[in-house]
Amino acid sequence: MITRIVRVIETFSEDRTSQTVSDIGRRAGLPPSTAHRLVGELVANGMLERDDEHRVRLGLRLWELALRGSTAHRLREVALPHMERVQSAIREHTQLAVLERDEALCLEKLSHPRAGANIARVAGRLPLHASSSGLVLLAHADPRLRERLLAAPLRRVGPETITDPAHLRRTLIEIRRFGRAIAPGSIEEVSTGVAVPLRRAGAVVAALSVVLPREHPPEAALEVLVRAARGIEGDLRSERR
Amino acid sequence: MITRIVRVIETFSEDRTSQTVSDIGRRAGLPPSTAHRLVGELVANGMLERDDEHRVRLGLRLWELALRGSTAHRLREVALPHMERVQSAIREHTQLAVLERDEALCLEKLSHPRAGANIARVAGRLPLHASSSGLVLLAHADPRLRERLLAAPLRRVGPETITDPAHLRRTLIEIRRFGRAIAPGSIEEVSTGVAVPLRRAGAVVAALSVVLPREHPPEAALEVLVRAARGIEGDLRSERR
Numbered sequence: 207m208i209t210r211i212v213r214v215i216e217t218f219s220e221d222r223t224s225q226t227v228s229d230i231g232r233r234a235g236l237p238p239s240t241a242h243r244l245v246g247e248l249v250a251n252g253m254l255e256r257d258d259e260h261r262v263r264l265g266l267r268l269w270e271l272a273l274r275g276s277t278a279h280r281l282r283e284v285a286l287p288h289m290e291r292v293q294s295a296i297r298e299h300t301q302l303a304v305l306e307r308d309e310a311l312c313l314e315k316l317s318h319p320r321a322g323a324n325i326a327r328v329a330g331r332l333p334l335h336a337s338s339s340g341l342v343l344l345a346h347a348d349p350r351l352r353e354r355l356l357a358a359p360l361r362r363v364g365p366e367t368i369t370d371p372a373h374l375r376r377t378l379i380e381i382r383r384f385g386r387a388i389a390p391g392s393i394e395e396v397s398t399g400v401a402v403p404l405r406r407a408g409a410v411v412a413a414l415s416v417v418l419p420r421e422h423p424p425e426a427a428l429e430v431l432v433r434a435a436r437g438i439e440g441d442l443r444s445e446r447r
Numbered sequence: 448m449i450t451r452i453v454r455v456i457e458t459f460s461e462d463r464t465s466q467t468v469s470d471i472g473r474r475a476g477l478p479p480s481t482a483h484r485l486v487g488e489l490v491a492n493g494m495l496e497r498d499d500e501h502r503v504r505l506g507l508r509l510w511e512l513a514l515r516g517s518t519a520h521r522l523r524e525v526a527l528p529h530m531e532r533v534q535s536a537i538r539e540h541t542q543l544a545v546l547e548r549d550e551a552l553c554l555e556k557l558s559h560p561r562a563g564a565n566i567a568r569v570a571g572r573l574p575l576h577a578s579s580s581g582l583v584l585l586a587h588a589d590p591r592l593r594e595r596l597l598a599a600p601l602r603r604v605g606p607e608t609i610t611d612p613a614h615l616r617r618t619l620i621e622i623r624r625f626g627r628a629i630a631p632g633s634i635e636e637v638s639t640g641v642a643v644p645l646r647r648a649g650a651v652v653a654a655l656s657v658v659l660p661r662e663h664p665p666e667a668a669l670e671v672l673v674r675a676a677r678g679i680e681g682d683l684r685s686e687r688r
Contacts, residue, residue, distance in 0.1 A: 207448055208488045218516025247449045252548075264517040266547045272513030273570035275459025276505040283569065287560055306507045307493075319528055328524065329514035 210236060214244055215253075215264065220327065224261040278304065281412060282313045284441045285404075288434040289316055292416065295430045299324045299417040302404075303332065303339040305347060308355065310340035310413070322419040323394045335374055336363040338389040338399025339413035345381040346403055346410035352378065366391035386432075387413075388424050400424045402431045406442045414438070451477060455485055456494075456505065461568065465502040519545065522653060523554045525682045526645075529675040530557055533657065536671045540565045540658040543645075544573065544580040546588060549596065551581035551654070563660040564635045576615055577604040579630040579640025580654035586622035587644055587651035593619065607632035627673075628654075629665050641665045643672045647683045655679070 217225065217233040225233075231241025245262055248254040252267030273279045285302050293300045297318040303310040309331040317324065326332060334340035334347075334355060344352060360369040366389075368374045381387045390398040401415035414435050416427045458466065458474040466474075472482025486503055489495040493508030514520045526543050534541045538559040544551040550572040558565065567573060575581035575588075575596060585593060601610040607630075609615045622628045631639040642656035655676050657668045 208452065208492050208494070211449065211452070212492045212494065212512070215512045215516075218512075220515060220521075223516050223518050223521060251449050251453045253449070253453065264513065264519075266517075266519055266545065266552060268513045269517045269519045270547065270552055270570050271453070271456045271459075272505065272509045274461060275456075275464050276507075276510045277464050278507055278510045279570065280461075280464060287558070290557070304507065306511065311507060311511060316531070317528070329511050329520065 210234070210240070210244060211248065211253075214241075214248065215268075218264050220330070224257060224263050226261055230262060278313055280445075281442075284445065285412075285414070285438050286314065288437045288441075289314060289414070291437075292414075292430050292434045293318065296416050296418070296427050298322060298419070298422075298427075299326070301326055301339060301415045301417070302412055303337075303343065303415065304412045305334075305343040306331075308334065308351065310334055310337055310343055312339075313412070322417070323397050324417045325393060326417070332393070333361065333363055335360050335369075336367045336389075336392045337415075338387040338392070338401035338417075339415040341377065341381055341387040341389060342401040342403050342413040342415075343410070345378040345387070364391050364393040365395045368392065386428055388428075390420060396420050398422070398424055400427050400431060402428070402435045404435055404442075405439055451475070451481070451485060452489065452494075455482075455489065456509075459505050461571070465498060465504045467502055471503060519554055521686075522683075525686065526653075526655070526679045527555065529678045529682075530555060530655070532678075533655075533671050533675045534559065537657050537659070537668050539563060539660070539663075539668075540567070542567055542580060542656045542658070543653055544578075544584065544656065545653045546575075546584040547572075549575065549592065551575055551578055551584055553580075554653070563658070564637050565658045566634060567658070573634070574602065574604055576601050576610075577608045577630075577633045578656075579628040579633070579642035579658075580656040582618065582622055582628040582630060583642045583644050583654040583656075584651070586619040586628070605632050605634040606636045609633065627669055629669075631661060637661050639663070639665055641668050641672060643669070643676045645676050645679055645683075647680070 213234040217230050227245050231238050252265045255263050255265045289300045293316040298321040300316045302314040303312050312326050312328055312330050315328050332340050334344040356371045362369050387401045398418045398420050401413045403410040404412040454475040458471050468486050472479050493506045496504050496506045530541045534557040539562045541557045543555040544553050553567045553569055553571050556567055556569050573581050575585040597612045603610050628642045639659045639661050642654045644651040645653040
């Protein structure tokens with residue numbers, strides 16, 4: 207039952223915020239009668255909503271419940287003022303990401319109106335081996351996840367994505383040693399990702415990053431990022447929750 | 448079944464991001480065995496997560512699914528750059544809220560580090576008759592909602608909350624006529640809320656607001672808000688989705 211509900215909710219995406227019940231059923235692999243009943247119950251509970259054209263959308267109540275008590279949302283709330291400070295200094299893209307099922311999940315992103323190329327989206331995912339925040343998360347992940355990822359083919363995302371396992375292994379050691387990842391051209395040729403880890407109680411819980419135009423040197427941004435990371439870690443320590 | 452799942456998720460809040468299974472069961476009004484089975488299934492589907500101390504949290508996967516395809520999230524993404532512009536001009540609190548079940552639900556909030564008092568929180572709620580964004584949403588709501596609210600007792604939230612129905616009715620007419628709500632002291636004595644409507648396809652879909660220290664005149668903020676609202680409305684029109 208819960209699996210079916212999740213499958214229904216999974217049929218919605220950034221590019222598909224409204225659907226007919228039959229489309230939902232087809233995409234979730236449910237018989238039409240099951241889809242109708244399930245959507246009806248989800249609408250009755252506010253998890254889905256019907257619009258004027260009888261199409262179905264994700265409910266505001268679902269959004270509210272999923273955010274209100276979530277640790278991801280808390281982390282984002284604590285990080286945001288510091289991200290705004292990074293953003294006002296660097297004026298490109300400032301991002302916060304966490305590890306979720308072998309990928310980097312973007313919790314927040316601030317972008318300057320005239321910032322350069324960047325594919326990241328809030329609630330979107332980036333591959334661990336190709337994004338600077340993913341590399342930071344991977345460098346500090348459970349060694350079993352690291353070995354599993356190093357054993358599988360490493361997809362080439364950008365012109366300079368690290369696809370050789372030995373090279374990636376050396377890079378992860380450097381990231382742990384120097385406390386930052388710098389990834390030029392690993393997603394897009396014209397951009398460089400710069401990321402640092404965020405720690406809570408000693409463990410890396412997230413990565414804070416900026417995406418710069420390739421021609422910008424990363425050092426100044428790195429200094430701002432490190433200062434912001436210390437600020438967020440301080441605020442996380444003083445949290446009661 | 449769906450109602451039970453919703454009741455489990457509802458037990459989490461900003462002040463309660465992690466709980467034991469028995470606490471969840473008790474708060475959701477479920478027998479212990481049902482709570483254990485349900486939490487187990489929700490964990491298996493990533494909707495909940497267990498932490499190191501075997502306490503339960505809302506899952507990152509739930510956060511991701513609830514945001515990714517939601518129209519609330521899309522609206523927030525479109526509004527954010529404009530909110531950042533308001534914020535850089537006003538440097539207090541800038542907020543985006545929508546109507547959800549007789550209350551104003553806050554979708555986004557940017558706050559200056561040294562901004563004044565403000566109780567709003569992202570994914571938090573404000574009463575329609577007491578907050579400036581709530582007043583804007585109420586002024587443009589379905590007349591049946593307005594009449595229902597005017598017929599019920601109006602709770603005094605701040606020293607100047609409008610609690611007289613006839614006064615509230617006149618205020619709502621003015622808000623529709625002048626295209627803005629100005630609410631000094633209606634939530635907190637020291638603050639004034641200033642809000643304007645956001646329209647999509649002619650209908651008011653959200654309210655954009657700032658919260659100012661009481662001693663600041665609202666006119667300059669209002670001008671900035673109106674400009675931002677026009678910008679957001681333009682971006683909403685040019686959206687394909």
